[in-house]
Amino acid sequence: MYVAVKGGERAIDNAHRLLAEKRRGNRSLADITPEQISEQLALGVDRVMSEGSLYDRGLAALAIKQARGDMIEAVFLVRASRTTLARFGYSVAIDTGAMEISRRISATFKDLPGGQVLGPTFDYTHRLLDCGLETDSSPEPAAMAPVSDEATPHVLGLLDKQGLIEPASSGGAQAESEPGDMTRDPLSFPVDRDVRLQMLARGDEGFLLALGYSTQRGYARNHPFAGEIRVGMVEVCFVPEELGFAVCIGDIEITECEMVNQFKGSKSAPPQFTRGYGISFGHCERKAMSMAQVDRALRAGELDEDRTAPAQDEEFVLSHCDNVQATGFVEHLKLPHYVDFQSELELVRRMRREQGADRQEAAE
Amino acid sequence: MSIEPAGCRDSGYNFAYLNEQTKKMIRRALLKAVAIPGYQVPFASREMPMPYGWGTGGVQVTASILTPEDVLKVIDQGADDTTNAVSIRKFFRRTAGVATTEATAQATVIQTRHRIPERALGPDQILVYQVPIPEPLRFLEPRETETRKMHAFEDYGLMHVKLYEDISQHGHIATTYAYPVKVEGRYVMDPSPTPKFDNPKMDNCAALQLFGAGREKRIYALPPFTSVVSLDFEDHPFQVQAWEHPCELCGARDSYLDEVIIDDKGGRMFVCSDTDYCASRRMAASEAAE
Numbered sequence: 001m002y003v004a005v006k007g008g009e010r011a012i013d014n015a016h017r018l019l020a021e022k023r024r025g026n027r028s029l030a031d032i033t034p035e036q037i038s039e040q041l042a043l044g045v046d047r048v049m050s051e052g053s054l055y056d057r058g059l060a061a062l063a064i065k066q067a068r069g070d071m072i073e074a075v076f077l078v079r080a081s082r083t084t085l086a087r088f089g090y091s092v093a094i095d096t097g098a099m100e101i102s103r104r105i106s107a108t109f110k111d112l113p114g115g116q117v118l119g120p121t122f123d124y125t126h127r128l129l130d131c132g133l134e135t136d137s138s139p140e141p142a143a144m145a146p147v148s149d150e151a152t153p154h155v156l157g158l159l160d161k162q163g164l165i166e167p168a169s170s171g172g173a174q175a176e177s178e179p180g181d182m183t184r185d186p187l188s189f190p191v192d193r194d195v196r197l198q199m200l201a202r203g204d205e206g207f208l209l210a211l212g213y214s215t216q217r218g219y220a221r222n223h224p225f226a227g228e229i230r231v232g233m234v235e236v237c238f239v240p241e242e243l244g245f246a247v248c249i250g251d252i253e254i255t256e257c258e259m260v261n262q263f264k265g266s267k268s269a270p271p272q273f274t275r276g277y278g279i280s281f282g283h284c285e286r287k288a289m290s291m292a293q294v295d296r297a298l299r300a301g302e303l304d305e306d307r308t309a310p311a312q313d314e315e316f317v318l319s320h321c322d323n324v325q326a327t328g329f330v331e332h333l334k335l336p337h338y339v340d341f342q343s344e345l346e347l348v349r350r351m352r353r354e355q356g357a358d359r360q361e362a363a364e
Numbered sequence: 365m366s367i368e369p370a371g372c373r374d375s376g377y378n379f380a381y382l383n384e385q386t387k388k389m390i391r392r393a394l395l396k397a398v399a400i401p402g403y404q405v406p407f408a409s410r411e412m413p414m415p416y417g418w419g420t421g422g423v424q425v426t427a428s429i430l431t432p433e434d435v436l437k438v439i440d441q442g443a444d445d446t447t448n449a450v451s452i453r454k455f456f457r458r459t460a461g462v463a464t465t466e467a468t469a470q471a472t473v474i475q476t477r478h479r480i481p482e483r484a485l486g487p488d489q490i491l492v493y494q495v496p497i498p499e500p501l502r503f504l505e506p507r508e509t510e511t512r513k514m515h516a517f518e519d520y521g522l523m524h525v526k527l528y529e530d531i532s533q534h535g536h537i538a539t540t541y542a543y544p545v546k547v548e549g550r551y552v553m554d555p556s557p558t559p560k561f562d563n564p565k566m567d568n569c570a571a572l573q574l575f576g577a578g579r580e581k582r583i584y585a586l587p588p589f590t591s592v593v594s595l596d597f598e599d600h601p602f603q604v605q606a607w608e609h610p611c612e613l614c615g616a617r618d619s620y621l622d623e624v625i626i627d628d629k630g631g632r633m634f635v636c637s638d639t640d641y642c643a644s645r646r647m648a649a650s651e652a653a654e
Contacts, residue, residue, distance in 0.1 A: 007452045008445045008446060008447045008449075009445070009450045009454075011447070012447055012450060012451060076411070076415065079411035080411050080412060082411065083381075083382070083386075083411050083412065083413075084377060084378070084381070084383065086383055086385070087385065090560040100395060114614070116405035183408065184408050185407075185408055186406035186407055186408050186581040186582075187509055187581065188406060189507075189509045190509070208533070220491075227543070242535075271451050315506075315507055315508060315509065319508075323417075324411060324416060325416045325579050327415065327416075328415030328416030328417040328418060328420070329416055329417035329496070329579055330417075331415060331417070332408040332415065332416075332417030332418050332496070335418065335440070335447075335448050335477075336440060336441045336446050336447075336448075337478070337557075338441055338622055338623075339441045339478045339479055339541070339558075339559055339620070339637055340478060340540070340541040340542075340557050340559065340624065341444060342559070342620075342622055342623055342637075343559040343560065343605055344540055344541075345623065346540065346605050346607075347536065347538065347540045350536070351534055351535070351536065354535060
């Protein structure tokens with residue numbers, strides 16, 4: 001008999017109660033706290049803050065718990081919360097040159113002012129499952145170098161001094177004006193590098209990783225070198241209108257990647273290296289590196305390169321890099337579509353009927 | 365049919381979730397959209413607490429126009445009780461505390477996905493559409509930079525060629541929903557994925573019609589009594605779907621029907637997709653019988 005979808009409301013409520021129960025899992029185990037997530041699943045929290053474009057460890061950790069570890073769902077929760085926040089203004093641009101470094105490596109120079117600092121990294125670990133972590137782990141305290149007051153200038157700045165690399169620029173007509181704001185102004189193609197970088201910074205790590213990877217395999221090859229990757233704390237300062245001078249309001253952890261890429265030079269420019277830039281909240285090295293590769297690829301137009309590959313296609317990359325948008329639209333296919341499907345059914349049946357009639361006529 | 369009266373709202377959020385800055389920005393876009401019927405106005409769409417593609421555009425438009433005195437109706441596929449309609453109605457009950465109803469006649473704001481109510485709308489009503497892909501030319505030309513130019517130059521040849529090719533290959537225009545329309549003789553517009561059955565209701569409609577596409581960051585509108593013409597050819601005039609049977613619940617012959625499979629032996633029945641229309645017809649019939 002005809003079963004109407006009445007009772008949708010009760011079904012939804014029950015489904016959400018079941019979700020809450022599944023989230024809690026086996027009640028004989030301790031409930032995980034956002035603090036534990038923030039401390040022990042810190043890189044996940046960093047990713048959610050980056051792609052959620054909100055620097056708040058507590059909220060990101062809570063979102064991960066609420067999302068049962070589904071990172072894109074957690075990013076989505078953070079973004080929706082971000083919408084409700086009032087906008088006070090823009091901070092002063094952070095100075096990553098003044099970063100309190102916890103990791104800093106360069107693949108282009110063996111040694112350099114400020115030195116190479118490995119910091120906490122998976123690099124060079126052997127990926128062997130560590131059964132010791134199954135039970136309480138209390139690792140030996142790590143040896144710490146004394147905090148150095150030696151300046152740590154940007155590697156690309158050192159190249160710039162010798163004129164070997166192009167100067168950093170937003171690559172647009174209004175290169176020197178205020179940067180745009182992709183969260184306040186709807187996107188209108190073509191966009192300048194400032195807005196592109198904003199979109200890539202909150203873009204999906206997996207999507208950017210695949211695109212960056214594609215540039216290394218010949219789809220818009222541009223010979224990247226990891227000029228520098230640095231991770232550490234930077235100060236955020238804000239100029240309240242009524243004061244007129246900058247006040248520092250806190251420190252945030254940032255990962256910055258500057259890629260050095262080849263460039264043959266053109267009629268107007270001598271051969272010199274070019275830049276690709278990546279940045280993220282927290283420690284998201286893979287994301288920052290991929291972002292830098294894609295940024296460089298997207299500069300094809302500006303550098304008079306042929307646009308042949310997906311990673312160079314601004315509309316393609318920017319329209320599809322946001323995982324909250326992507327997951328929403330892909331998953332909306334779960335919603336009922338029976339009205340539209342009914343109209344397709346009706347047409348297909350009618351066309352089949354007519355075709356059957358045609359065949360009969362031809363046979364007669 | 366009754367109205368669920370206005371209740372208390374969650375004071376943790378601004379009225380209807382969005383902050384006033386955001387509403388102002390959306391209202392500006394709405395005013396522009398009303399001034400240029402059928403033109404897609406870009407707006408700085410926000411992330412909402414429901415996913416993109418699940419009605420965030422419609423929800424932002426509704427949130428921006430809602431007043432505490434409004435009576436809200438939300439439908440999906442024509443029905444008030446489909447899961448997403450329930451979810452959106454609950455969202456506004458929680459964040460705006462407004463009165464809600466399932467009765468088309470009693471609502472002042474109706475948010476819809478994929479249908480236009482069968483009952484004609486009045487001048488004191490606003491219909492808000494959820495739009496997934498606002499660009500009618502998108503599947504002919506994926507680039508926004510190109511389609512924007514095509515609209516600017518009123519260059520709609522590609523669309524006519526597509527419709528012509530449908531006829532030459534299938535004998536029919538093979539578009540059954542999201543069937544393109546021309547607004548006031550100027551912009552070709554996507555009516556959202558409503559079945560083409562609903563297209564005639566858009567024409568010269570007494571209610572204000574607002575379209576929100578959240579993920580694609582576009583708003584467009586049809587002011588009351590706007591001319592909306594479905595694209596066609598002289599020798600292949602636009603036609604709407606027709607059913608051989610009336611609705612098996614209320615007997616209506618003038619409504620859009622959903623097909624429901626009732627067993628695994630090919631049994632099926634056809635019922636009104638507009639649940640309020642169907643229920644009020646049945647109620648009227650049983651009252652007449654008494």
